[in-house]
Amino acid sequence: MNTTLQTWLRASALVGTLAIASAANAATPVPEGPLVTTEWLANNLDNDKIRVIEVSVNPGVYERGHIPGAVNFSWHTDLNDTVRRDIVSKENFEKLLSQSGVGNDTTVVLYGDTNNWFAAWGAWVFDIYGVKNVKLLDGGRVKWEAESRALNNRVPEYGKTSYTVSGINTNLRARLSDTLAAAEGTSDAKLVDIRSADEYSGKIFAPAGVQELAIRAGHVPGAVNVPWGQAVNKDGTFKSAEELKKIYGAVGLDGSKPIITYCRIGERSSHTWFALSKILGYNVKNYDGSWTEYGNAVGVPVSNPSGTVWAAK
Structure with a gap:
C-alpha cells in the first residue's frame, strides 16, 4: 500500500471517528411526558429550541448560580400580580415570555x-395560558446541585419574540366557590389537602416562620390528607406513575x-396538581387561594379535629 493511500485511509478514519463522537454528543430528542432528567438537560443546554427557566422563591438563589443559560422568573413579581392576589395577567405573561425569547x-x-x-406553580400558570411543550426538571435545583452539575451566574440574553397567548384555560383553577361546593357536597369534586398532618388536623395554623396566616385552623370538610412529600423519592424526583396511583x-x-388540590398559599398544591394532572392525567384544579383564603373566609364550614383556637397576642 503506497504512502498516499495510507494517509487517505487514516484521515478518513479520523473523520469517521469525529463524526461518531459528534453524533453521540448531539442534542437528543425531547422526551415524551411532562418531565426531563438532569442528565438529559445537561446534554441539551446548547439547544436553541430549549429555554430553561428558573422559578425560585428564596432571594439571591438564581444570582449566586444557576443552570447555564437559564432565565430567571421571580415567583413573587413575575408569575403573580404584584398588587392584587392573582396570577400574572395575560399581558404581562406575554411580555415575560417575549423578553425571554420563548x-x-x-x-x-x-x-x-x-x-x-414554585416551578410547579410556574407549570400550572403556563398551562392556564396554553403554553405548549412545557417540562419540569425532575428533582429541580436540589438534584442538579447534588450531582455537581454546571452552574454559573451569567444572565443570558436572547432575541425577543412576540409571544401571544391563544387561549386561557380557567378550568385549571379552583376558586373559593368551587371549594365550598365540594365541602358542602353540591359538587362531585374530591378535595385533597397536601399540607402536613399537623396543619390538616388543626394542631398548628401554619408551618413555623411563615408570614401568610389564617385565623382558623383545620381543613376543608371532606378533604383527604396526602402530604405533598409522599409523591417524591429521597432525591426529590417524582415517584413512578404506578406508585402515585397507589x-x-x-x-x-x-x-x-x-x-x-390545596395547601396554604397554593405552591405545594401546585406540586401535587402536577403529579395528579401531568403524570397521572387526572382532571385536577389547583386552589391557589388555599387555606389562607378559606381559613379567613367568614361563615365557611371548617373541620378542626385538634380544636385549636386562635388568640391574638
Whole structure:
C-alpha cells in the first residue's frame, strides 16, 4: 500500500471517528411526558429550541448560580400580580415570555428551589395560558446541585419574540366557590389537602416562620390528607406513575371524579396538581387561594379535629 493511500485511509478514519463522537454528543430528542432528567438537560443546554427557566422563591438563589443559560422568573413579581392576589395577567405573561425569547416552537424546562414547588406553580400558570411543550426538571435545583452539575451566574440574553397567548384555560383553577361546593357536597369534586398532618388536623395554623396566616385552623370538610412529600423519592424526583396511583388511590383519588388540590398559599398544591394532572392525567384544579383564603373566609364550614383556637397576642 503506497504512502498516499495510507494517509487517505487514516484521515478518513479520523473523520469517521469525529463524526461518531459528534453524533453521540448531539442534542437528543425531547422526551415524551411532562418531565426531563438532569442528565438529559445537561446534554441539551446548547439547544436553541430549549429555554430553561428558573422559578425560585428564596432571594439571591438564581444570582449566586444557576443552570447555564437559564432565565430567571421571580415567583413573587413575575408569575403573580404584584398588587392584587392573582396570577400574572395575560399581558404581562406575554411580555415575560417575549423578553425571554420563548416562541411557539420552544420547549420550556422549568426548575427551582424548595422542592420544585414554585416551578410547579410556574407549570400550572403556563398551562392556564396554553403554553405548549412545557417540562419540569425532575428533582429541580436540589438534584442538579447534588450531582455537581454546571452552574454559573451569567444572565443570558436572547432575541425577543412576540409571544401571544391563544387561549386561557380557567378550568385549571379552583376558586373559593368551587371549594365550598365540594365541602358542602353540591359538587362531585374530591378535595385533597397536601399540607402536613399537623396543619390538616388543626394542631398548628401554619408551618413555623411563615408570614401568610389564617385565623382558623383545620381543613376543608371532606378533604383527604396526602402530604405533598409522599409523591417524591429521597432525591426529590417524582415517584413512578404506578406508585402515585397507589398512593392517591388509597384515599379514593383514582381519577374517576374531578379533584381540587390545596395547601396554604397554593405552591405545594401546585406540586401535587402536577403529579395528579401531568403524570397521572387526572382532571385536577389547583386552589391557589388555599387555606389562607378559606381559613379567613367568614361563615365557611371548617373541620378542626385538634380544636385549636386562635388568640391574638
